[in-house]
Amino acid sequence: MFKLLLVDDEPVERDGMQAILQHAFQEIEIRQAKNGKTAVEIAAQWKPDIVFMDIMMPAMNGLEAIEKIKQANNDTEFVMMTAFDTFDYARQALKLGVKDYLLKPSKASEIVATTDKLFAQLRQKVKETAERRQEQGALQKALAIVETDIVTQLLFDHVHEMHIDLLVEMLDTQPAEEKFVMTLLVPEGAEQIYSDIKGRISNGNNVWMGACYGSQLPFIVFRNPVHSFRSQAITLAKEILAVTGRQEGWFVGIGTVCQSLDEIRTSYQKSLVAMLDIKVPSRYLFYSDELEPIKEDVPAFIKQQEKRIADFVRLGEWEAVEALVLDLIRQLEHTGEKVLRTQQRSLEFLWLTTRVMAEIGIEAEAPFYSIPAKDHRQLISETLKLIQDLKKIYMSHYSRLEVDKIHRIKQFITEHSHEDISLDALARQVDLSPIYISKMFKEKLGINYIDFLTECRIEKAKKLLADPEKSLKAIALEVGYHEPNYFSKVFRKMNDLSPTEYRMTLFKAGKTEEVGT
Secondary structure (H helix, E strand, O other), X not given: OEEEEEEOOOHHHHHHHHHHHHHHOOOEEEEEEOOHHHHHHHHHHHOOOEEEEXXXXXXXXXXXXXXXXXXXXXXXXXXXXXXXXXXXXXXXXXXXXXXXXXXXXXXXXXXXXXXXXXXXXXXXXXXXXXXXXXXHHHHHHHHHHHHHHHHHHHHHOOOOHHHHHXXXXXXXXXOOOOEEEEEEEOOXXXXXXXXXXXXXXXXXXXXXXOOOXXXXXXXXXXXXXXXXXXXXXXXXXXXXXXXXXXXXXXXXXXXXXXXXXXXXXXXXXXXXXXXXXXXXXXXXXEOOHHHOOOOOOHHHHHHHHHHHHHHHHHHOOXXXXXXXXXXXXXXXXXXXXXXXXXXXXXXXXXXXXXXXXXXXXXXXOOXXXXXXXXXXXXXXXXXXXXXXXXXXXXXXXXXXXXXXXXXXXXXXXXXXXXXXXXXXHHHHHHOOOHHHHHHHHHHHHOOOHHHHHHHHHHHHHHHHHOOOOOOHHHHHHHHOOOOHHHHHHHHHHHHOOOHHHHHHHHHHHHXXXXXXX
């Protein structure tokens, strides 16, 4: 229902106009104002869609009232009503954006025709606004998926520089020479708060948010040179923790600043180290070198490391497993722990590894040391051999599955390339973890899964460009891009030609072939 305000200092004129309009239109709500000042007050509260404004009124004339109303609500449309057909009034009205004007007295048919024309324009405007919002919503959803996957790959795998550049541009991320990672420790069963955190940090922060795997939710933060590193990190940590309220178990580890995204994994690893001591009252902690050695609470440290090693085994991060167990041995040696006691500790970690492997369907016998170690060097050597044996069993299991899994993933991406495919969606298709899929895809095919998805889309677009009846916008939507400009940039980066230029080459090739025949 449209809202229409009639402004005239003559009650007879207002009542006559209202009667004509209510008779002609069913879905219309009408109010009246006796002068320009009253019209401004009503419009400020009621926000009419259309105002029929008499020009010559005492105190505040119609042109002054139009100017004030437009300052408060620029979407309101105006029709000027005047008994004086002068060029000067018309010129001023046009400057103010008045859509039409009626000479008083007006015929009922003229009033109805003018109003009907404005209603049609408003309906079209409402339709276009709704379409823009729908497209923007779809674009934001797609970008959110890409953002999450990019963070995952930056921290655990490799992502093509092209996608980083485009993502920075599309997400309107302010360029920053320095970046760092913050990781949120999420209590079990609290993953549903993810969207609330996303909503909180997306306002005014240059932050990319990853996916919550296990109990860890990572954020890549782009440095704001206006504030110090500590100030920016503390403010953001408090914003994140504010969403969680006073619930126990939430904690933010803050990594070190790095100069490029290639170094971002180091900052991520250090943010995990900063999460080892979750007892500090601030509920967030910056990484420092002092955090690395074991101090006094060895059992607490070991409990944290057990959680980490379980996560690494599930992800197939065997280098991280190896580094963690060897680090444990060195830490215990540093604290003066006896060799046999250290050997027992490391054996407990290896048994934990086999239990986690069993949980994901990989059977392996519990390992044992053949002899008691004489010193920590011998213990390290023997431990490395046991870890390598477990890794071989793990890799043998997955090598049998990977050929089929990769084929299924490629087929799924090819058939659904027009959709917003995330790592989580692929994981559900083949029953593997998202991070493992990313690593497997890169290692076995030598290409990032987003690059493969992009290639599928662009190859499909090339075929569609051969049809001169299809618009670029329609092709972009059909292959999976909600924003035609983004589609064109991706196409140009992969082909050194814009979609329009590529279409012209197809057209010219077709003409040449016709001439040849």
